[in-house]
Amino acid sequence: xxxxxxxxxxxxxxxxxxxxxxxxxxxxxxxxxxxxxxxxxxxxxxxxxxxxxxxxxxxxxxxxxxxxxxxxxxxxxxxxxxxxxxxxxxxxxxxxxxxxxxxxxxxxxxxxxxxxxxxxxxxxxxxxxxxxxxxxxxxxxxxxxxxxxxxxxxxxxxxxxxxxxxxxxxxxxxxxxxxxxxxxxxxxxxxxxxxxxxxxxxxxxxxxxxxxxxxxxxxxxxxxxxxxxxxxxxxxxxxxxxxxxxxxxxxxxxxxxxxxxxxxxxxxxxxxxxxxxxxxxxxxxxxxxxxxxxxxxxxxxxxxxxxxxxxxxxxxxxxxxxxxxxxxxxxxxxxxxxxxxxxxxxxxxxxxxxxxxxxxxxxxxxxxxxxxxxxxxxxxxxxxxxxxxxxxxxxxxxxxxxxxxxxxxxxxxxxxxxxxxxxxxxxxxxxxxxxxxxxxxxxxxxxxxxxxxxxx
Amino acid sequence: xxxxxxxxxxxxxxxxxxxxxxxxxxxxxxxxxxxxxxxxxxxxxxxxxxxxxxxxxxxxxxxxxxxxxxxxxxxxxxxxxxxxxxxxxxxxxxxxxxxxxxxxxxxxxxxxxxxxxxxxxxxxxxxxxxxxxxxxxxxxxxxxxxxxxxxxxxxxxxxxxxxxxxxxxxxxxxxxxxxxxxxxxxxxxxxxxxxxxxxxxxxxxxxxxxxxxxxxxxxxxxxxxxxxxxxxxxxxxxxxxxxxxxxxxxxxxxxxxxxxxxxxxxxxxxxxxxxxxxxxxxxxxxxxxxxxxxxxxxxxxxxxxxxxxxxxxxxxxxxxxxxxxxxxxxxxxxxxxxxxxxxxxxxxxxxxxxxxxxxxxxxxxxxxxxxxxxxxxxxxxxxxxxxxxxxxxxxxxxxxxxxxxxxxxxxxxxxxxxxxxxxxxxxxxxxxxxxxxxxxxxxxxxxxxxxxxxxx
Numbered sequence: 001x002x003x004x005x006x007x008x009x010x011x012x013x014x015x016x017x018x019x020x021x022x023x024x025x026x027x028x029x030x031x032x033x034x035x036x037x038x039x040x041x042x043x044x045x046x047x048x049x050x051x052x053x054x055x056x057x058x059x060x061x062x063x064x065x066x067x068x069x070x071x072x073x074x075x076x077x078x079x080x081x082x083x084x085x086x087x088x089x090x091x092x093x094x095x096x097x098x099x100x101x102x103x104x105x106x107x108x109x110x111x112x113x114x115x116x117x118x119x120x121x122x123x124x125x126x127x128x129x130x131x132x133x134x135x136x137x138x139x140x141x142x143x144x145x146x147x148x149x150x151x152x153x154x155x156x157x158x159x160x161x162x163x164x165x166x167x168x169x170x171x172x173x174x175x176x177x178x179x180x181x182x183x184x185x186x187x188x189x190x191x192x193x194x195x196x197x198x199x200x201x202x203x204x205x206x207x208x209x210x211x212x213x214x215x216x217x218x219x220x221x222x223x224x225x226x227x228x229x230x231x232x233x234x235x236x237x238x239x240x241x242x243x244x245x246x247x248x249x250x251x252x253x254x255x256x257x258x259x260x261x262x263x264x265x266x267x268x269x270x271x272x273x274x275x276x277x278x279x280x281x282x283x284x285x286x287x288x289x290x291x292x293x294x295x296x297x298x299x300x301x302x303x304x305x306x307x308x309x310x311x312x313x314x315x316x317x318x319x320x321x322x323x324x325x326x327x328x329x330x331x332x333x334x335x336x337x338x339x340x341x342x343x344x345x346x347x348x349x350x351x352x353x354x355x356x357x358x359x360x361x362x363x364x365x366x367x368x369x370x371x372x373x374x375x376x377x378x379x380x381x382x383x384x385x386x387x388x389x390x391x392x393x394x395x396x397x398x399x400x401x402x403x404x405x406x407x408x409x410x411x412x413x414x415x416x417x418x419x420x421x422x423x424x425x426x427x428x429x430x431x432x433x434x435x436x437x438x439x440x441x442x443x444x445x446x447x448x449x450x451x452x453x454x455x456x
Numbered sequence: 457x458x459x460x461x462x463x464x465x466x467x468x469x470x471x472x473x474x475x476x477x478x479x480x481x482x483x484x485x486x487x488x489x490x491x492x493x494x495x496x497x498x499x500x501x502x503x504x505x506x507x508x509x510x511x512x513x514x515x516x517x518x519x520x521x522x523x524x525x526x527x528x529x530x531x532x533x534x535x536x537x538x539x540x541x542x543x544x545x546x547x548x549x550x551x552x553x554x555x556x557x558x559x560x561x562x563x564x565x566x567x568x569x570x571x572x573x574x575x576x577x578x579x580x581x582x583x584x585x586x587x588x589x590x591x592x593x594x595x596x597x598x599x600x601x602x603x604x605x606x607x608x609x610x611x612x613x614x615x616x617x618x619x620x621x622x623x624x625x626x627x628x629x630x631x632x633x634x635x636x637x638x639x640x641x642x643x644x645x646x647x648x649x650x651x652x653x654x655x656x657x658x659x660x661x662x663x664x665x666x667x668x669x670x671x672x673x674x675x676x677x678x679x680x681x682x683x684x685x686x687x688x689x690x691x692x693x694x695x696x697x698x699x700x701x702x703x704x705x706x707x708x709x710x711x712x713x714x715x716x717x718x719x720x721x722x723x724x725x726x727x728x729x730x731x732x733x734x735x736x737x738x739x740x741x742x743x744x745x746x747x748x749x750x751x752x753x754x755x756x757x758x759x760x761x762x763x764x765x766x767x768x769x770x771x772x773x774x775x776x777x778x779x780x781x782x783x784x785x786x787x788x789x790x791x792x793x794x795x796x797x798x799x800x801x802x803x804x805x806x807x808x809x810x811x812x813x814x815x816x817x818x819x820x821x822x823x824x825x826x827x828x829x830x831x832x833x834x835x836x837x838x839x840x841x842x843x844x845x846x847x848x849x850x851x852x853x854x855x856x857x858x859x860x861x862x863x864x865x866x867x868x869x870x871x872x873x874x875x876x877x878x879x880x881x882x883x884x885x886x887x888x889x890x891x892x893x894x895x896x897x898x899x900x901x902x903x904x905x906x907x908x909x910x911x912x
Contacts (some may be wrong), residue, residue: 031617113683160891161487163840198891358814358870360841384619385816385870388842414814414841414870416891435654435872 002118019380022453025311026380026446032305033442040434042070042297043356047287047429049097054284055324056088056255056380063280064258067296067321071262071269074304078265081258084334086324088255089117092286093249095221100127100242102234110227113204113285114195114247115176115220116327117211118153125154125246126151126190126219132235136182146268148187152242153235154179155194155228158419163416165198166354170245173207180220181212190245191220194228202226203424206283208327240392257323259331266315267453272275273316274451275406276350276444279325279332279397286427288431290418294356294437295395296321298411301441302448313452322397325353329396336400348451350409350444351395355421357413359385362447363392366407377450386443405455411444475836478909479518481767482836482902488761489898496890498753499528499812503743503885510740511780512544512711519736520666520714523752524779526720530760533721537714540790542780544711545573547740548704551677553648553676556583556698558690566683569660569741570703571632571649571676572783573667580884581702582607582646582675588691592630592638604643609658609691611684612649621654621871622810628652629663636676639667644702647676652875658682659880662739664783676864677701713779717786718759722771722908729795730771730907731805731862732758732900735781735788735853742883746874748907750893751851752777754867757897758904764795771803771909776852781809792856804907806865806900807851811877812893813869818903819848822863826912842899863912867900 033039046053046063050097064081071079097112099105114120128149133139134156139147154175158168173196180191194419195205204222223231234241260280266272278295282288299319306313323331339346350362362381364371373388381389394408402408413436421427467696489495496677502509502519507518516797520537527535531536553568555561570576584605589595595603596869610631614624629652660678666672669893679687690697716736734751738744753777762769779787795802806818816835830845837845850864869892877883 030619034616163486163895165891208777358872416814416895417889420889433873433876435621439619439872 006019007285018125022380022450024265025186025449028309029305029445029449030442032308033301033438033445034435037301037438037441038304039297039301039437039441042300043289043293043432043437044429045169046293047289047296051287052282052284053288054259054283054328055086055281055327058342060255060257064260067236067260067280067300068192070300071303071319074262074307076262076264076303078263079263082261082334082338084257084259084323084330085254086257086330087328089327090249090252092120092250095247097221098235099231100244103238110121110231111202111208111224112192112221112245113202114249115222116206116208116283117251118180118209118220118247118249119217120247120249121190121219121245123246125244127242127244128189130192130235130243132232139182139186144186147183148190150178151190151192152183152188153192153231155232157194158198160198165419168198169196169419176207176222180209180218181215184215184218186446188222191218192223192243192245193220195222195225197422198419200323201227203426206285207423221246221247258334259323260321261396262300262319263301264306264313264317267312268314268438269455270316272345273318273344273346274448274453275318275320275398276448277320277397278320278352280324281326283326283423285423285425286421287429288427289429289432290355290421290427291423292353294432294440295303297351298352298437298441298444302445305445311449315452315455317448317452325397332397333400336404339401340404346401346404346406347399347456348407348409349398350411351398352411352440352444353395354410354413354415355418356432357417358436359439359443360373360414361386361388361390361412363390363394363410363412364407365392365394370407373380373456378434381443381446384443385439410439413440460886467568471728476907478836481905484765485761485901485905486840487900488764488899489757489894490891493757493897494760495753495893495896495897498756499745499749499888500885502753503745507743508740509736509738509744511542511713511783514781516737520716523716523736523756526756527759527775530718530763532720532759534719536717537795538717538790539716540713540779540786541710542713542786543784544708545703545783546708546764548576548706551701552705553677553701555690556700558697560690560696564688567658567660567680568648568677571678572662572664572739573707574636574665574676574703574705575673576705577646577675579699579727581700583700584645584693585696586648586697586699588688588795594803595642596639600642603639606644607646607648608639608644609648609687611688613650614654615650616654617652619876623653624654625875630836632663632678633665634823636665636674637671640671640674644674647674648679648699648701649676651678651681653768653878654875655844656681656685659882660880662741663879664689675703679705689877690698715779715791716773716777718756720759720762720773723768724770725911726772727800728911729774729800729802730743730904731774731776731802731854732904733778733853734808736777737780737782739782739879740876741881742880744883745883745888746811746877746883747879748781750807750896751808751889754808754897754900755894758901764840767905771908771911773904773908781853784884788853789856792860795857796860798801802857802860802862803912804863804865806867806903807854808867808870808896809851809899810866810869812875812888812896813873814892815895815899816870817842817844817846817860817868819846819850819866819868820850821850822862826863829912837899837902840899841895867896869896
């Protein structure tokens with residue numbers, strides 16, 4: 001009995017000692033992020049000097065080179081590129097759309113932008129009657145007779161009663177992703193989709209669509225929420241409204257691009273790999289500051305902080321800048337293919353792709369046992385605004401790692417402002433707050449540190 | 457035993473039934489705030505139509521009338537004004553300050569603004585050598601010999617390693633509040649204070665000072681943090697640097713102003729009063745959008761939501777727009793004086809005065825027993841981003857209610873962005889996010905509802 005008590009006391013002492021040490025290391029990590037952080041300067045370069053970085057664009061190539069060069073200055077064990085062929089969609093000249101014949105307001109230009117991957121209309125544009133639906137079910141009920149030859153207007157708004165705006169987004173985004181092919185089933189000639197935002201504003205929000213293989217490819221645009229409201233209100237009394245839009249986008253042949261990877265080799269378990277990443281590509285309308293310049297610079301900052309503080313991780317840490325999240329996921333897919341071949345064990349991957357906003361949570365997609373282990377770390381994060389570590393989804397780029405048994409994680413910042421700027425001209429450096437960005441980097445570094453120390 | 461079990465089962469059933477009802481009511485409250493909320497429109501009026509509302513200004517009078525009129529439309533039981541005499545400080549023409557004789561950069565104009573309540577320099581301005589200190593202790597050590605005839609430059613920055621920027625602010629703000637009188641002890645002729653912000657920027661941040669009764673009143677300005685860094689770097693090698701500033705501010709005689717109060721009478725315990733409030737006055741440089749237009753419109757929204765949803769509170773609810781928080785606290789003081797006389801029991805007061813940012817917590821200043829009762833409500837708030845109800849400070853305006861035994865509470869939103877805009881020209885409507893503002897109103901309404909249902 002005495003032995004047992006002594007052993008328990010010893011274990012307790014080891015455990016509290018470890019916790020105290022972790023608290024101290026994490027405090028140092030945050031202090032470094034908040035007083036000497038580099039994320040804000042790096043993001044300034046990515047946003048203001050390089051700018052929008054659509055896959056296949058010269059700016060995407062510049063971002064590959066910029067992040068490679070930044071990581072080359074950090075004294076890492078290895079910085080390298082992974083070749084990946086990416087789609088090369090271009091918007092061309094600015095889109096144009098107009099309500100043609102309203103009895104109430106005459107003709108009126110409205111704010112639209114082509115959806116990513118969409119075919120263009122060509123110079124003649126698309127004109128026709130316009131029919132509003134809120135769901136694919138409603139569209140199917142209307143059927144060919146009502147829809148054929150018309151432009152379909154998908155106008156189901158995001159449900160703003162969700163605290164988590166990503167839930168609201170999930171509830172509406174199938175209109176953007178599949179609306180064009182759904183409408184094609186019934187003979188429509190074009191598609192107008194209400195912008196995927198919680199705000200009521202004038203900015204059209206782009207984003208990708210996917211054409212079904214066996215259906216005509218209809219040109220599709222997003223319309224600003226204010227203009228969607230206008231159009232809907234007119235349609236209530238003017239069923240014969242005519243609409244016109246013209247887009248100049250097209251898909252070009254695939255282009256060679258790269259994922260960019262920086263690595264610190266693990267001191268004890270180098271064959272166990274922990275990834276932390278974001279995506280380098282962005283939509284073409286803004287500067288890709290929140291989406292996802294923020295996630296990229298935060299991921300690089302994880303490595304910089306570890307090197308600066310002299311933390312020698314037990315397990316291998318990799319910062320990965322994925323290419324082509326927005327309209328193809330080629331980079332994430334390629335990374336996972338290579339990971340499956342390399343023989344290392346990919347124990348965990350963290351993505352930051354919800355903007356550089358103030359911290360809230362980590363969401364984790366793994367077994368209950370591993371989640372329970374991580375949940376025990378919650379008290380270490382509470383002083384820094386991370387109030388939970390809980391089961392949930394993860395980033396798109398790391399999804400392809402799931403078959404390897406990798407625990408997938410996502411840094412979850414506050415979601416209230418994200419869809420104000422998401423996929424628009426408003427996603428600029430000015431919309432990012434320095435402290436919020438830095439706190440995200442601190443949170444990610446602290447989590448990587450704990451995963452590296454204790455494994456999963 | 458069977459009786460006991462039955463009784464327990466009954467109590468459990470009552471308790472879970474009550475909790476379920478509370479969950480439903482709170483869900484309705486948030487849905488109303490997020491889909492039909494009026495805070496954003498009201499704040500637009502206060503910020504863009506009225507603008508800055510310094511105590512004693514015509515705009516402050518307009519804000520009294522605006523909030524009175526808004527509350528008059530809500531079908532409340534009573535809307536009324538409380539007379540209060542307020543200080544009337546005016547800034548006058550824009551300030552001017554310059555480094556005069558740097559060997560490195562010659563003369564250079566820097567960004568300053570007079571501190572609130574400060575005397576002006578008059579047209580001649582103040583010129584002299586400038587001496588940098590980080591604390592009052594350092595100033596005292598230097599003593600009269602070094603300080604006499606000089607301008608004192610208080611340059612202790614906010615400590616950015618705090619997650620809670622208000623802690624960083626607390627650690628630095630005595631320089632602004634008392635620096636002028638501390639410097640006067642040693643014969644200084646003027647005071648320059650580093651702006652109270654976590655950011656490195658060009659905006660001077662105003663805010664009030666208090667002169668000690670028995671010391672000369674020195675003119676005092678805030679300098680932008682970027683210019684503070686410049687000045688400090690020059691002083692390292694140029695101890696004989698000369699500085700000049702001119703301010704045109706002055707204190708005029710007190711002016712009659714008002715607190716604005718709207719009330720819903722309690723249905724069961726009308727003599728128990730729950731306050732929810734913010735302050736109507738603001739600094740003069742921006743639009744007072746976050747500080748504290750947000751708190752005002754959120755407080756009015758509490759009453760609007762209750763009326764709209766048909767919630768009949770058991771206790772009396774008052775929304776109070778306090779006047780003169782920024783440079784005198786006369787409104788809060790007056791409200792408490794009247795409350796002490798009126799014979800009602802002021803059980804709780806909630807203030808929102810930390811900006812219209814995304815929710816984090818409620819902080820409560822009361823007995824451990826009452827706090828424990830409130831802490832049991834935490835699960836009701838978790839789905840809406842309020843992760844804690846914990847012991848802490850409260851708003852300045854409701855502080856004077858403490859001797860009445862009132863439980864004091866503060867709505868605590870995320871603090872990362874507040875000091876970017878605090879007391880500057882940047883505190884504008886554009887810096888407020890609609891959803892964040894609305895979530896604050898929802899949180900405050902839900903808390904008022906629970907306090908009204910269950911008392912304390």
